[in-house]
Each structure stands twice: as structure tokens, then as C-alpha cells.
Amino acid sequence: MVQQAGKGGGERGITREREACMREGPVRLGEPARSVGWRDPGFIHTAFLTDLWPNKEYYYKIGHMLPDGNVTWGKFSSFRAPPYPGQKSLQRVVIFGDMGKAERDGSNEYSNYQPGSLNTTDTLIKDLDNIDIVFHIGDISYANGYISQWDQFAQQVEGITSRVPYMIASGNHERDWPNSGSFFNGTDSGGECGVLAETMYYTPTENRANYWYSTDYGMFRFCIADSEHDWREGTEQYKFIENCLATVDRKKQPWLIFIAHRVLGYSSGFFYGIDGAFAEPTSRQSLQKLWQKYRVDMAFYGHVHNYERTCPVYEEKCTSSEKSHYSGTMNGTIHVVVGGGGSHLSNFTTEVPAWSIYREMDYGFAKLTAFNYSSLLYEYKRSSDGKVYDSFTVNREYRDVLACVKDSCPPTIPVTS
């Protein structure tokens, strides 16, 4: 039960409730999710708050009705309704992957597998007045089939999720299971097959089993891919990605962001460097035409547990030698790996590819601050101290987005640079 109130009073009561029944879960789950990891989750409720005014602060509390009709209420919390698509105002976005959870007393976390997760959580909560929306882009809880660990994770991030939108992407630890329809046949989800992730956190997907979706936040459009399902040309997901990138009005939503869990663009993380692909095999080759054609500003990935930023790049070549300030015509997408949310860190290849202009093996997250239609600040902050260790700015007008560069316009239009 959710009780909501506009700023200054005026309780409006319950809007709508949806019951997502996990009781059918075991039918779809594998081991250990349907054996030793199984625990009856009871009922999981999703409440939709409708007819919210953009930018208005709402206060709410969640209650539980007892059999005798009395209601026990939780404490009040508040959130600000999102800006409308295209709204010009200060907008601040945080993006990271692979966070997981840890015990505050260090008591029972298996192998201390996600040692940075509490630092990331706490640093974000401390600065939450300066954050408008959070993207946790896959490898969410690392429950891996032990269902109660989702509750532990949900409790850890409650200080964030109760106040700002917490958008997720699907990763291997949410979805992958042999012969279950995932693109990769690994066992990383512990048999969850995406059921837990899709039930615990709402995303505006057309089909929850396919985890790709688009979402607008003021001057931003985010196209969130599902790297655990096929993305290649000709697939349903490829069509979705193209449609998401193609249908945004860049005059009012100039900042176009692509997100996926596994690296579909560029990473010199050790295990992507072994075979020289520096990404999931064939991924960059499949998608780079779309990033270029639709002038994607930035692409974010997790999966590799470190931090790395590329130059604006197309077909593995830097299209600008600039590192800290970008302006004018855009001629390549900047790719960022932010997989250092909390899980054990991963190393890099010894050789540094030319497109890799900043990389470090530490815990951290990215922050985008859009000031208006033409000015953006990018920052990478370490979880340990919340300080900025990498940053750049973008100043760009609408005409710069429209300008033709290599492979971004039909060949009948002359190329200007």
C-alpha cells in the first residue's frame, strides 16, 4: 500500500497496485534458484503513481494492512517527479555497473566478492541531493540463485531507490543460464534466468523477458540494450536499438546515450584483450554503424570491473585528439566502461590501445551533468572518496549534431569533414 501526498499536504491515496507473484517462479528457475537457493518470496508489489506533475516533489510512505484492518506505516520519504522530455534544466545522471552487496559487519559475504559495493552505495547516498537519476547497468545483486540475497541488496540501496529513479540493465548474473533463451549459455545467474531482476526492479520494457528499453529524462535519451540477448543485425533487438536512436528530437534532447552490460564497444580489460577483439565478438562491428549514423554521444558498459574511457572513436580510430573538451561537429562516440561499482576488480591488457585515453583499476562511477541543450560535463568519481579523477566537457549546438561526417549521412549528401 502506498500513500502519497503532494508537497504541502493533500493525500491522494492509493493509485494502483500490481501483484507480481513469484510463486510461479520455481517453474522457470534453475539450480540453485529452485533448490537450496529458493525461499518463498511472498508477494512483491509494484505501485504505479500516475498523473505526476513534472519536477514536483512528492512525499509518500508505504504501509501494510494487517488482517484486522489496521495499517502499519513505514516512514515518509520523498522523490521529485522527472522533468518532461526536452525540458531545459540542470539534470544529473549517475551510471555504474557490477555493484553487488556486502555485509556492514563483514560477517558472511562469500569470498568478500563485492568489496567496493558499500563504498559506492554510501558515496552516492551522501551526494544524493546532487543526483537526479541512477543507472545500475547489470550485475545488480550477485544473488546468483540465492533469492534472499535480493532482499539484502534491496535494503542496501534503499537510501537511493526510495528517492531517485533506479534504472537497471540486465547482466550475465541476472540472466544467463544454459538453454534458457539467453544469448550466452553460462550459469552466472545461478538459475534465476532474469526472473528476480525483472520482478524486483521495474523497467519500461515492452516485454520483461527481453530487457531492452528506452527512457527519456529531460534533455537525455537513454537506449538501454540487453547484452544477454542477441543484438546483431536482423534481430528484434537491433531494430529496437535503431528505432530508439532514430526517433529522438536532438533539438530538445541533444544528449543521446547508449547503455549495455557487456562491452559492445571498446574495452582493454584483460579478458577482452586476449583474443584482440577488445569487446564481445562481433558486437562493435554490428552496432558501430548505428552509433555513427545517429551520432550517439556516449556509450556505457559494465561487466569489466574497472574504469576506462575512449577518445571519440569510429572503426577503432580516434576521430579527435582532444581529451578534456569537445566542441563543434561530432564525429565519433565516446565509450566508457564503468564496471567498478563494487565487485572484485579486473586488470587491463599490458598494451594500451590508441583509443584508450584514461583507464584505472579502482571502484567508481560516472556522472553526467547536462546544464542546457549545448553544455555537458562528464565526471568519473572514485567510490572511496567521491572525488573526480577523470572529466571532460562538451559544448555543442544543434547544427553540430546535424552536420555530416563519415558514414553519418546518406552518400548523396556531400561530406563536410
Ligand SMILES: [Fe+2]
Ligand atoms: Fe557481468
